[in-house]
Structure formats: structure tokens, C-alpha cells
Amino acid sequence: SIPEPQREAWKRAQAQGFRGKDGFEKELVRHVETTLARSMFNCDEKAAYSATSLAFRDQLILDWNRTQQNQTYRDSKRVYYLSLEFLMGRALDNAMLNIGQKDTAKAGLSELGFRIEDIIGQENDAALGNGGLGRLAACFLDSLASLDFHAWGYGLRYRYGIFKQEIIDGYQVEVPDYWLDFNPWEFPRHDVTVDIQFFGNVRKESKEQGKEVAIWEGGEIVQAVAYDVPIPGYNTSTTNNLRLWSSKASGGEFDFQKFNNGDYESSVADQQRAETISAVLYPNDNLERGKELRLKQQYFWVAASLHDIVRRFKKSKRPWKQFADQVAIQLNDTHPTLAIVELQRILVDIEGLEWEEAWDIVTSTFGYTNHTVLPEALEKWPVGLVQHLLPRHLQIIYDINLYFLQQVEKQFPNDRDILRRVSIIEESQPKMVRMAYLAIVGSHKVNGVAELHSDLIKTTIFKDFVEIYGPDKFTNVTNGITPRRWLHQANPRLSELIASKIGGNDFLKDLTKLNKLESLAEDKEFRKEWSEIKYANKVRLAKLIKELTGVTVNPAALFDIQVKRIHEYKRQQLNIFGVIHRYLTLKAMSPEERKKQLPRVSVFGGKAAPGYWMAKQIIHLINAVGSVVNNDADIGDLLKVIFLPDYNVSKAEIITPASDISEHISTAGTEASGTSNMKFVLNGGLIIGTCDGANIEITREIGDNNIFLFGNLAEDVEDLRHAHNYGSHTIDPDLNKVFEEMEKGTFGTPHDFSAMVAAVRHHGDYYLVSDDFHSYIETHKLVDEAYRNQDEWVAKCIVSVARMGFFSSDRCINEYAESIWNVEPLAVKS
Numbered sequence: 001s002i003p004e005p006q007r008e009a010w011k012r013a014q015a016q017g018f019r020g021k022d023g024f025e026k027e028l029v030r031h032v033e034t035t036l037a038r039s040m041f042n043c044d045e046k047a048a049y050s051a052t053s054l055a056f057r058d059q060l061i062l063d064w065n066r067t068q069q070n071q072t073y074r075d076s077k078r079v080y081y082l083s084l085e086f087l088m089g090r091a092l093d094n095a096m097l098n099i100g101q102k103d104t105a106k107a108g109l110s111e112l113g114f115r116i117e118d119i120i121g122q123e124n125d126a127a128l129g130n131g132g133l134g135r136l137a138a139c140f141l142d143s144l145a146s147l148d149f150h151a152w153g154y155g156l157r158y159r160y161g162i163f164k165q166e167i168i169d170g171y172q173v174e175v176p177d178y179w180l181d182f183n184p185w186e187f188p189r190h191d192v193t194v195d196i197q198f199f200g201n202v203r204k205e206s207k208e209q210g211k212e213v214a215i216w217e218g219g220e221i222v223q224a225v226a227y228d229v230p231i232p233g234y235n236t237s238t239t240n241n242l243r244l245w246s247s248k249a250s251g252g253e254f255d256f257q258k259f260n261n262g263d264y265e266s267s268v269a270d271q272q273r274a275e276t277i278s279a280v281l282y283p284n285d286n287l288e289r290g291k292e293l294r295l296k297q298q299y300f301w302v303a304a305s306l307h308d309i310v311r312r313f314k315k316s317k318r319p320w321k322q323f324a325d326q327v328a329i330q331l332n333d334t335h336p337t338l339a340i341v342e343l344q345r346i347l348v349d350i351e352g353l354e355w356e357e358a359w360d361i362v363t364s365t366f367g368y369t370n371h372t373v374l375p376e377a378l379e380k381w382p383v384g385l386v387q388h389l390l391p392r393h394l395q396i397i398y399d400i401n402l403y404f405l406q407q408v409e410k411q412f413p414n415d416r417d418i419l420r421r422v423s424i425i426e427e428s429q430p431k432m433v434r435m436a437y438l439a440i441v442g443s444h445k446v447n448g449v450a451e452l453h454s455d456l457i458k459t460t461i462f463k464d465f466v467e468i469y470g471p472d473k474f475t476n477v478t479n480g481i482t483p484r485r486w487l488h489q490a491n492p493r494l495s496e497l498i499a500s501k502i503g504g505n506d507f508l509k510d511l512t513k514l515n516k517l518e519s520l521a522e523d524k525e526f527r528k529e530w531s532e533i534k535y536a537n538k539v540r541l542a543k544l545i546k547e548l549t550g551v552t553v554n555p556a557a558l559f560d561i562q563v564k565r566i567h568e569y570k571r572q573q574l575n576i577f578g579v580i581h582r583y584l585t586l587k588a589m590s591p592e593e594r595k596k597q598l599p600r601v602s603v604f605g606g607k608a609a610p611g612y613w614m615a616k617q618i619i620h621l622i623n624a625v626g627s628v629v630n631n632d633a634d635i636g637d638l639l640k641v642i643f644l645p646d647y648n649v650s651k652a653e654i655i656t657p658a659s660d661i662s663e664h665i666s667t668a669g670t671e672a673s674g675t676s677n678m679k680f681v682l683n684g685g686l687i688i689g690t691c692d693g694a695n696i697e698i699t700r701e702i703g704d705n706n707i708f709l710f711g712n713l714a715e716d717v718e719d720l721r722h723a724h725n726y727g728s729h730t731i732d733p734d735l736n737k738v739f740e741e742m743e744k745g746t747f748g749t750p751h752d753f754s755a756m757v758a759a760v761r762h763h764g765d766y767y768l769v770s771d772d773f774h775s776y777i778e779t780h781k782l783v784d785e786a787y788r789n790q791d792e793w794v795a796k797c798i799v800s801v802a803r804m805g806f807f808s809s810d811r812c813i814n815e816y817a818e819s820i821w822n823v824e825p826l827a828v829k830s
């Protein structure tokens with residue numbers, strides 16, 4: 001209801017984005033000279049990065065405003081993606097490409113005296129995640145915006161992201177990642193705050209008609225402040241929002257009374273305690289440690305997000321029964337499960353709905369994605385801790401459980417044990433709240449992230465729930481990756497070559513169009529261009545390796561890469577034992593024989609959780625082997641072993657396009673999906689892998705002659721483990737030789753590695769390293785052999801890329817939209 005003349009004035013003065021190179025330069029210089037208060041004479045690369053980002057941010061924010069207005073006006077159903085992790089990486093390059101203005105920026109920067117690569121390189125990674133789970137969330141945001149879905153992400157604005165990893169004397173050392181010194185990509189919304197309550201008591205109050213309501217009172221309040229990050233879609237003006245919450249003491253500043261009385265330290269203590277909530281990302285991947293602060297983070301974030309979502313819904317003045325028609329909330333893992341309880345609390349305690357009516361709304365609203373079957377990663381919280389921190393929520397959890405168990409009892413009157421098995425409360429000492437069970441009971445759909453994984457959850461950890469709810473509640477959405485970042489941005493030359501051959505870059509929005517490449521696999525000229533690009537990418541990685549480790553590697557060697565979090569189930573130990581075996585084999589050869597061998601560079605990268613001792617030992621072994629092998633004159637270029645420190649998203653963008661072969665070798669049945677496997681294949685590298693996670697579907701898509709599979713199958717794992725513990729356990733003879741060499745001290749003090757050896761020899765070899773060793777080594781021989789025939793190898797790579805269309809995160813989002821969220825895309829009207 002703004003009067004027409006005012007409306008006109010606003011329109012006349014409307015902000016405009018820049019147009020063309022000259023427009024970009026003008027904006028850049030304006031930001032250098034005014035926003036940053038610098039000039040041509042003191043504009044270093046950091047300042048040029050800042051000004052470039054600000055120019056692009058302005059551009060994004062215009063689209064962001066238009067998108068938000070449009071979505072509010074249309075009032076259609078929105079998707080809310082709740083994730084404790086968003087591993088975004090750098091934003092500038094992505095923004096330039098998604099807006100389609102990278103060439104403009106390149107030309108403009110060049111005229112002003114800068115190389116665009118140097119400017120892009122100034123940005124800190126937004127590393128608010130541990131690994132696959134957080135990166136998946138980031139890919140999903142890109143797809144949601146690119147496909148024009150009305151969607152918001154909600155997360156925490158950690159002051160410290162995942163730690164930076166340094167390698168000192170071969171050991172991992174963690175350094176804090178303070179990434180916020182200058183972050184042009186966020187908008188603080190000091191006017192969007194929510195008070196979040198912790199602790200306190202619950203009292204019941206009688207209301208009219210004998211109705212009782214619960215009043216949660218007392219305790220302490222912490223304030224959540226919103227920070228908005230614009231998420232640009234590719235080649236669309238849809239720009240969605242990622243809202244990250246930051247914690248602050250309620251009432252704002254420190255206690256002045258205490259300060260005036262000279263009690264300086266405690267005057268700021270409350271403030272610091274409140275700010276601690278969003279201070280650090282927990283650095284564990286596939287491991288839950290059950291710390292109180294983590295639970296506080298979870299509640300703080302879900303309570304703020306739900307408050308926001310409910311407020312937005314209430315603005316539409318619709319009746320509550322339409323809530324789930326307007327709102328779909330996806331729980332990325334169990335971390336946001338308290339959202340289920342919080343929504344029930346809001347509806348019953350605050351909005352006065354009846355329990356059943358509220359519960360119907362809740363269960364129609366939520367979907368839950370499970371990402372693991374590993375027992376150590378399944379979240380459980382001590383009942384006592386929940387009682388203390390969130391007394392009203394514990395009551396609600398008990399009520400949810402009661403109604404659920406009553407239903408189960410009716411369904412299975414003769415099965416007493418099932419109640420114990422499926423209860424949300426585990427009757428252990430101490431009693432625990434099983435978050436995955438709560439998530440299942442409170443959602444209308446549960447999905448796994450690859451076919452094998454989705455099957456496994458139905459037959460193992462959630463078997464009883466399939467009996468109770470029937471199989472339809474459980475579904476699969478195989479993970480995917482965004483081709484914009486993981487092909488177009490990371491491998492611009494390959495993206496360009498593909499576009500030139502298949503008639504433009506539509507494939508970036510419909511990845512199945514890559515299938516047009518298949519017919520080119522036999523085209524000699526095309527294969528040559530393809531190989532040249534791979535070589536150039538290997539040169540780029542070789543340069544990074546030199547910079548970070550000082551080791552020179554030969555780009556003509558076969559690059560064999562395993563980059564991911566370090567975890568026993570991912571089996572970097574199998575890889576390094578294989579490398580030692582290769583080294584011993586080379587050492588045993590005559591110089592003439594050696595000359596015939598194919599040179600290899602084995603590259604490792606990844607962080608170990610700071611408290612995961614065995615993972616740290618694995619890093620140490622890799623480095624110890626590297627320092628022996630890389631300095632052995634007999635070996636020269638034939639084998640190099642590299643540990644690249646501080647693996648992160650921006651390094652992945654350099655590493656992924658440079659692989660010849662990459663390793664995805666988890667014990668069958670342990671890796672839910674894996675997504676780097678998809679990235680490597682999409683970039684024209686082949687993979688060696690076990691029949692695990694998405695490797696299986698990759699094989700199905702690209703063909704089993706284009707992948708090197710080895711090892712035992714998931715269905716045999718239990719029997720093998722049982723045999724290790726209760727039968728005789730013989731260790732593979734070649735692996736024994738590797739162990740003997742380690743025990744001789746060839747790679748440093750044997751004691752350092754004795755636990756790693758003992759895990760295989762004496763402690764049941766839980767991850768089946770010995771069982772799979774022989775087939776692993778044999779399969780690597782096949783890799784070597786295949787690589788010698790470059791024509792065939794390159795043809796395999798081309799065919800594989802051509803068949804990777806299925807693994808776009810756009811396909812995932814369309815599946816979620818159709819089978820879980822019931823939403824349709826709606827483009828922004830200009």
C-alpha cells in the first residue's frame with residue numbers, strides 16, 4: 001500500500017547492476033575508492049578481491065531481493081534444508097560463473113592490472129563442514145537455486161570452521177580456522193533475532209475446560225542473530241537464501257553493573273558463554289561425541305530456524321492445517337531432529353493445538369535423510385542431559401514415545417521385545433534418547449543416500465521400523481554433485497571442450513546431455529584434446545604439490561589419488577600398505593626391469609578428527625613412507641608418495657581434475673554413498689573401488705569395464721568378521737611382508753605403527769584389510785596395464801563422463817521435490 005508517486009520515485013532510483021566490462025571496472029574502482037577507502041596506489045590483490053566481490057555481491061543482492069519478493073508474493077510451498085554443515089568453499093568464482101560474468105570480470109581485472117586467478121585465490125574457504133555431508137548440502141543449495149525452487153538453507157554461522165591442517169614432522173597439527181576477517185558474502189540482519197531458552201522448569205497450568213498447558217519458564221536466554229548468504233542459481237535470476245545463526249548474549253552487551261564494581265572478568269563471562277554456542281564446528285565426521293555444547297548448538301539452531309519458519313507461515317494468515325502444504329523441512333542427518341520436538345511444542349504449548357492435530361502437521365512436514373549405518377555415528381543423548389537443558393522437550397519426547405509404543409503394541413500384541421528395540425528411549429545406563437528413531441517417528445519419509453545404503457538401513461538398523469510403517473516410508477535418493485562447481489568451475493577447459501563438441505553448455509543444467517560425448521570416444525583428434533587437458537590439469541596439481549610439500553612429481557606419471565576424511569572404514573591404511581608393497585616390489589627388481597615400470601604418484605589428502613588417534617597414525621605412516629620412498633635414488637620418478645596438507649574444497653577443485661585413477665576403497669557396506677567418486681569420474685578419471693555406496697550405481701551407469709572393482713561384498717562382511725574372531729585368521733602373505741618391513745624400521749620407529757599392524761593381525765581386522773589386500777594389489781596391476789594403452793584408457797574416460805548424467809545433484813533435488821517435498825519449481829518473474 002505504498003502511494004503511487006512514492007512507488008515511482010523508488011522505481012526511478014532503483015539500483016542497477018553493472019553491465020559489461022566498463023560497468024564492472026567502474027563498480028570495482030568505486031568499491032576500492034569508497035567502500036575500502038583505498039586508491040590505485042594501494043590496491044593490493046586482497047583489496048582487488050574485496051572490491052570484485054562487493055561488485056558481484058551487489059549484483060547478487062538485486063536478484064536476491066527480487067527472488068524473495070517474488071516468493072513472498074507467490075506464497076507457494078517452500079523447502080527448508082536444515083543442516084549443521086554447509087561446506088561452501090569459495091564464493092566469488094561460483095558467483096561469477098553462475099551469473100555468467102566471469103569473462104567480463106577477467107577482462108576488467110586484467111585492464112586494471114590483476115590476474116583473475118590471483119584474485120580468486122585471495123578468498124578464504126567457507127569451511128563450515130567436515131566432509132561429504134556438508135558438501136552435499138552445498139551442492140543441494142546450488143541445485144535448488146539453479147532449478148528455481150523456493151528454498152532456504154538454515155545452519156550455524158561458526159566463527160571457526162573446520163580446523164586447518166598442518167603437517168609437522170609427519171604429524172597432523174590442528175590450527176584454528178578464523179575465516180571471518182573479511183566476508184563480503186554475508187549480510188548481518190541485526191533486526192532478525194530470536195531469543196532461545198535453555199534450562200529452567202516446566203509447570204502445568206489449568207486452562208478453560210479442564211485443559212492443561214505446560215509453561216516452560218526460567219533458565220537462561222541466548223539471542224540468535226541471522227546472517228544471510230545469497231545463493232545464486234546458474235543461469236537464472238533465482239537467488240535463494242542461506243540463513244546462518246550466530247549466538248549472542250541476550251540483552252546485548254556485558255554486565256555493566258559487574259564491570260563498574262571492578263569485576264571485569266565475570267562482567268564479560270555471560271557474553272562469552274553465549275557466543276561460545278556458535279563459535280566452533282565440531283570437527284568429527286561419522287562420529288558423535290555427545291558433548292553438551294553440541295546439543296546446545298543443535299537446539300539453538302533449530303529453535304531459531306523454526307521460529308523463523310513459523311513466523312513466515314503465520315504472516316500468510318492461513319489455518320494451521322495448511323502448514324505442511326506450505327512448508328517442507330528436510331533434516332540433513334539426525335543433527336536437527338530436535339526440530340520435530342520444537343514444532344510440536346510450538347503448536348501445542350504456544351499455539352494451543354490438540355496433540356494429535358499438531359502431531360499430524362509435524363509428521364507431514366518433516367523428511368529425514370540418513371547418511372550412515374556406522375554405530376559410532378548414530379546420535380544418542382543422555383536423558384539426564386536433555387532433561388537439564390531442555391526440560392519441556394524431554395517431556396514431549398516421552399509423550400511422542402508413549403503414543404508411538406502404544407501403536408506398536410497394538411500392531412504387535414505378542415511381541416514384547418519389539419517395544420524395547422524400537423523405543424526412542426534406550427533403557428541403558430544412563431538412559432539415552434535415540435535421535436534416529438525420533439527422526440523416523442516424526443517424519444513422513446526417510447531416505448538413504450545410495451541404493452545399497454538405502455537397502456542396508458531397511459534390513460539392519462531400521463528393520464523394525466519397516467515392519468511397523470511398511471516399506472513405503474523408506475526411500476532412496478542417491479547423492480549427486482553440482483556440475484557447475486565440479487566440472488565448469490574446477491575444470492574450465494574440459495567444460496569448454498565438451499560445450500564446443502556437443503553444441504553448447506546446456507549440459508550444465510541437464511547433465512544427461514553429456515551422453516552426446518559417447519560417440520566421440522573413438523575420435524582420435526578429440527582424444528588428443530582430451531589428453532592435453534588432463535595433462536595440463538596434472539601440471540597444475542604438480543605445481544601445488546611442489547608448493548605445499550617441496551616434492552617434484554612427474555606429470556606424465558599415473559596420478560593415483562585418495563582424498564577424503566581419514567577414517568579406518570575408508571581404508572587409507574589399505575592404500576598405504578599397497579604403496580609399501582609396490583615400493584618393495586620395485587626395490588626387488590633389477591634396474592633393467594625397473595625401467596619397464598610405469599611411474600606413479602600416490603596422492604593422499606584429508607583431515608583426521610583431532611581425537612581420532614588411529615586416523616592420525618595413518619597420516620603419520622603415509623608421511624613416513626613418503627619421506628623414505630621420495631628420497632630413494634633407486635626409485636626416482638617410479639614412485640612418489642604425497643600427503644597434501646589441509647585438503648579442502650578449493651584444493652579439491654585443483655586435485656579432482658588431475659586424477660588418472662582415484663581410490664574409493666571403503667569396507668563394503670560402510671560408506672553410505674561417497675560423492676568424490678562422482679567428482680573424479682565426471683572429470684575424466686577412472687576409479688578403483690569396492691562394491692560400496694554409490695560406486696555400485698556408478699558401475700551400473702558407466703559399465704563394469706570402465707571401473708576397477710575389487711574386494712569382498714557387503715553381504716559377506718559379517719561372516720568374515722565372525723571368522724576372524726572365532727575361527728582361524730590368516731593374514732595375506734604379501735601384507736605380512738609389508739608389516740615385516742614396517743617392523744624392521746624401514747619407515748621409522750616400528751612402535752609408531754604397531755597398533756595399526758595389530759588391528760589387522762590381532763584385533764579381528766574389523767575393516768577387512770587383509771581379506772581384500774590380494775584383490776586390491778591384483779587390481780592395481782590391471783590399472784597399470786590398462787594405463788599403458790592410452791588410446792583405450794582415454795576412450796574409457798570419455799565414455800564414463802558421457803554416462804555420468806545421473807549423478808547431478810539436480811537429479812537428486814528433482815527426486816526430493818517429487819517424492820518427499822511435493823513442490824514444484826517457480827522461476828522468478830522479471
Ligand code: RUG
Pocket residue numbers: 131132133136285286287333371372377449479671672673674675693
Ligand atoms: O559418510 C557419508 C558419505 O558416504 C556420504 O556420501 C555423505 C553425504 O551423504 O555423508 C557422509 N557422512 C555421514 N558424513 N557424516 C555422516 C554421519 O552421519
